[in-house]
Amino acid sequence: MGEINKKQNDWDSAKVSREPIKTLEDKWKLVPSFLQVKGLVKQHIDSFNYFINVEIKKIVQANEKVFCDADPLFYIKYLNAYVGTPDLEEGYNVTKPTTPHECRLRDMTYSAPITVDIEYIRGNQRVIKNKQLIGRMPLMLRSSNCVLTNKSDFELAQLNECPHDPGGYFIIRGQEKVILIQEQLSRNRMIVDEFKGAIQCQVTSSTHEKKTRTNVIVKNGKYVLRHNALSDDIPIAVAFKAMGICSDQEIMQLIGTDDTSMKKMAPCIMDCHNLKIFTQNQALSYIGSKLKVKRFQSGTAKVRTPVDEARDLLATTILAHVTVENYNFYVKAIYLAIMVKRVIEAETNKAAIDDPDYYGNKRLELAGSLLALMFEDLFKRFNWELKSIADKIIPKVKAAPFDVVKHMRPDLIANGLFAAISTGNWTIKRFKMERHGVTQVLSRLSYISALGMMTRVNSQFEKTRKVSGPRSLQPSQWGMLCPSDTPEGEACGLVKNLALMTHITTECSEEPIARLARNAGVEDVRLLGGEEINHPAVYMVFLNGNILGVSRQYKRLIKVFRMFRRRGLISAFVSIYPNHNQRTVYICSDGGRLCRPYIIVEKGNPLVQQSHINELNRGIRKFQDFLNDGLIEYLDVNEENDSHIATVEQEVDPYVTTHLEIEPFTILGVCAGLVPYPHHNQSPRNTYQCAMGKQAMGTIGYNQKNRIDTLMYNLVYPQCPMVKTRTIELTNFDKLPAGQNATVAVMSYSGYDIEDALILNRASIDRGYGRCLIYKSAKTTMKRYSNQTSDRILGPSRDATTGKVIRAHEILDTDGIAAPGEMVENRQVLINKQMPPATLNPVTQGQPQQVDYKDVPVTYKGPVESYIEKVMVSSNSEDAFLIKILLRQTRVPEIGDKFSSRHGQKGVTGLIVQQEDMPFNDRGICPDMIMNPHGFPSRMTVGKTIELLAGKAGLVEGKFHYGTAFGGSKVRDVCQELEKHGYNYHGKDIFYSGITGETLEAYIYSGPVYYQKLKHMVQDKMHARARGPRAVLTRQPTEGRSRDGGLRLGEMERDCLIGYGASMLLMERLMLASDAFSADICGACGRLASRAWCHACHSSAAVSSVEMPYACKLLFQELASMNIIPKLTLKKYC
Amino acid sequence: MPLKDEKPRLFLEEFRVKNAPNDYGMADEKWSFKKFTKKFRIVIVRMDNFEMEFDLIGIQPAFANAFRRLMLSEVPSMAIEKVMIRNNTSIIQDEVLAHRLGLIPLKADPRLFEYRPEDATAGTEFDTLEFTMKVKCTVNKSQPKDSYRAEDLYENHSVYSSQMKWQPMGNQASVHKEADIGPVHPDILVSKMRPGHELDLSLVAVKGIGKDHAKFSPVATASYRLLPEVTLTREVRGSEATLLQSCFAPGVIGIDSEGRAYVRDARYDTCSRNVYRYDEIKDAVVLSRVRDHFIFNVESVGALQPNVIFVEAVKILRDKCKSFLDELNKFN
Known part of the structure; x- marks a missing residue:
């Protein structure tokens, strides 16, 4: 007893004398160091690398032999498989190395050949053939076989690639495609x-x-x-x-x-x-x-x-x-x-009862494993096809011995993979797997939207079901998936995004782990009876869901494993954790587990010391060194739950804490990381910003001027935000920004600012604020047809009388393609292409025939003119001419354009005010933008007000402030800086009205706020019509802006008119302005007559014409066609 | 707060700006020319080619504001309005290039030019200035070894405003001196280029006003503020005095040899009102501004001297009044 008391005292005194753990300075620098090795899209690239370097060989090995029923001696044996370097097939057996950018421009597929070494029987000889092409593998950018890997920025620039582009996507027929991360329940558990x-x-x-x-x-x-x-x-x-x-x-x-x-x-x-x-x-x-x-019993198989x-x-x-x-x-x-x-x-x-939404029970499937599934399926089909060819041909007597290599068609595997990635349909009959929307086109609206897409996690759960469980925020998401970044609406909570430091494991070999476990005292269950297995002192050990054995000292087992892992003797991604209720220990080495690094804490001391961080600062220590030295380790969700993790140093409890968080801001993802001071905002606002950051225009990459995308939005003068976050620097958003720092005055002005509308300063716009470039591309191919004809392009046509080039062809060069630098107006021709008629008699071959070509010009449509930026002439994969034209528009902000700050506060421009009418302060500064203060109380975006303060202080001090989540510059410091420079401590200045010249009664909160221009602009939305096209069937006006449609007077509007009693207006709107039709009705029989003649009565005596909607007449006829005769009773009414 | 003199004041309270009691604003005052001339004063405090600070004392805010507005938006200046692009192979887009060129301040006295008539297709020597800009970036043949700086590798890799060349029209060469025409600043970066890039432009500058486009505004900004006043209502000494001093711009509050604070010169106070943060000295000061004392600050972009700009603004106001009176007289 005394002994125990003494010990207790010792502990207490230890506790008292313990000094608080010092906060490690610059601990966050571990994050860039981590990202340097792992990168933001490393999951994708790692998984793909594993597939093309390891798994593909395993798959080929698993299906290594192909036999033939016809010849028992015949066989094909795959010895090895390789994925090569990217190239293009230029004609038969001629290949040329390629770059991703070339593929993008020429609508090609960025792929590499898959070759195998085979051993097979030709005639009765055994033949070995190396490097036999069996298919093509689409290559992931920046994967191990991609030309971009391990290139310096300069080399990347020479390949026309942006050094900040994350890679991790595929290029299929010129389109950038991402295989989204798929979330599913773990297997074998x-x-x-x-x-x-x-x-x-x-x-x-x-x-x-x-x-x-x-x-x-x-x-x-x-x-x-x-x-x-x-x-x-x-x-x-x-x-x-x-x-x-x-x-x-x-x-x-x-x-x-x-x-x-x-x-x-x-x-x-x-x-x-x-x-x-x-x-x-x-x-x-x-x-x-x-x-x-x-149902399909194979007949030949022996009946069992x-x-x-x-x-x-x-x-x-x-x-x-x-x-x-x-x-x-x-x-x-x-x-x-x-x-x-x-x-x-x-x-x-x-x-x-297990929680199926718990992330420890989930696995994320990445591009590599999905492609592996698809490849295995195609490879099996390929082998089956070879077998059936062999079955068919071997029995026949031929001159040359059957050579199976000649029947290997690489198209099957290549096209199968290309089609799967380009459509996103993953259909594997063997596993009854049918998934749609696995891939998506990489959104290049802004750099962040592309980056955000690479971290997206798609859940397999149906979107239509209204269950809250899978959609709600799971506590086990902590640190793994971003709590803010999810869309609103139907996919809410089902589509998620990875957090900054998340890593997804790739599978590693079980065998050494099993061996280690046995050495650490795991006994084989096969030697034990039920009584021993279920003994309460014994823990059962599972490895990847399979029973490995039982252990009498599970604590020791776990300790040994963790020690081995920290020493680097087993993979860093092997996790081990006990479940005390089930009396089991689980060891996992499978792929797809979410994990993230933590600093190891031993006896209340974080193993990472300031000296280590200093070494990191000096560049003599890398993240991998921290792992190798056992200072940092990866924990997956399950093991995380078996650990005691302190968020900050102060929380470290020497008796229980096992790990320390590296940086708390890493629980957020890429998109949420842009928000300054997100911890001061109401949480949905951060979620809104995550969605809006993807629509902001700015820069998409250093190679943006070399790209020919169908749609690209750029800002003329993008700026780095005054208030940065660590994430912004880590993701290089400061180098590829999407927005501008606007000086905002928070006040009401003119009444054109209600409902979140913004007031813009005319002079700011004149000087380039919010100016953006919009690029669109037009494209055509010149096809060659089987009957020796092909499309052609003609020069500009001239007016027969004046000899002048006709207006539509004014901008064409002599080659029939619009000239760069020209201004294109609505309906002008960009490419004067002609096509031969489809049905041509191929009999008269030899002499050139007289063909009536049909005009199929590529024309420009749009209310506002564009300029031709550049023209590209090339050939595509089908060897046809490919012409791409890049069109450019410069747009200046106008009323109705949408802007948003980084706090989910969007608004449209309500008014553009001359500079002299804008309020100004003592220093002569007048704001670029006025925002109504009513935007704050209900939205509770305190972060925005702090951003303004920090931005203002940054301006006067000449530096950037940080608004990093759970940290950043403190309001107190920021305000003191303002005070130091003679500004009001609270950021409120005296303003004078620009209109009356008198001082405003209130002090105005003003300073710079980073504003994003969103892609929604009035110019793309404005629409009105007086007369226009009608639908053929109903003769009613067409629907939608793209078809120049009418504006619908809907049911509710109709109700209003009925309620008001405006019957003539109703008649006018619903019939006269829509599909009025004068129908001939036979007064005698009440049926529709045609051309004043009633076919039923054989007379025209009682036929009169009645004004009715065409849709009504159509209904009558449709009813009549199914043997229902609607009849009208006509009466004279005046 | 009763203050000794009769100056109208605004009081800067902690949370709002308040008029003195019984002050209903100058709009209600009956205006008399005699009274005005007696009170009105202009004091020029500081002036150079680009900036001027002067006081308008004893004037209504409507007038002061009118001058400010006129300087910003109606005093004319010359700016590049049209850019004829014969060749532009640089990466900068034609429209953006034109926009950038438009914003370059030109030193040409707008008073010597006329507005170009709206229907005119071509400019004349009286309303137009023409410039050309012909720049071609080439590889520097005599580049020093081991240097990878752009300025060593290439010639003309940055295009500056000084590379505009004036092309006198008609008689212009004899009327204007070469030094009087051209960009105010020679070092405004227009574009960056690399070998093979070429600009061949002709620029047309016309006279315009800031209302049409900010580039025609002759001032960077023109604004005013009211004269600040700080009054101490009680004695402040010791540490409170230094605290008080720190709450104002340097030089506003002085401390005498006995450690007492006194108001030295409130003119350059920034009116940050930070004194209200300290309860102990909050009550010791009254912050106010003189309502009819306007401290003007005119920053010229360089074409005209700031004093000229102000006078031009006054002339415009005069002309406006005149034409308004003429219009009124027509009806009488």
């Missing part, structure tokens, strides 16, 4: 959940061959096994017996011999007795009788007994990931017993 009130334990097994789902569910108080391959549920005891656990005692020992388990299992055991199943054979034949009848079928099913399909050797089902039986145990536990203890 037991998940206990409640489904319609019944507890079930579900395992989705996934191996290279099979994907199946096995359930243990409670049915009428009994446990049953449910599987897709079985037509009926199998009582659990039968399943055990089929696996060779025939004695009831053994079954119970596996599940557990405590009272509850015994009580719950009793009916199941009874059930089995009632079915009179006692032996394994009986059980197997019972299962055999419940097999689903396969149901018992064999059932045994096979149990071995390979049910719980497919638990491997069975020599039909020894013992491990699988233990696995099944654990499933039953989980269900029993969950029945009494609701807390044991």
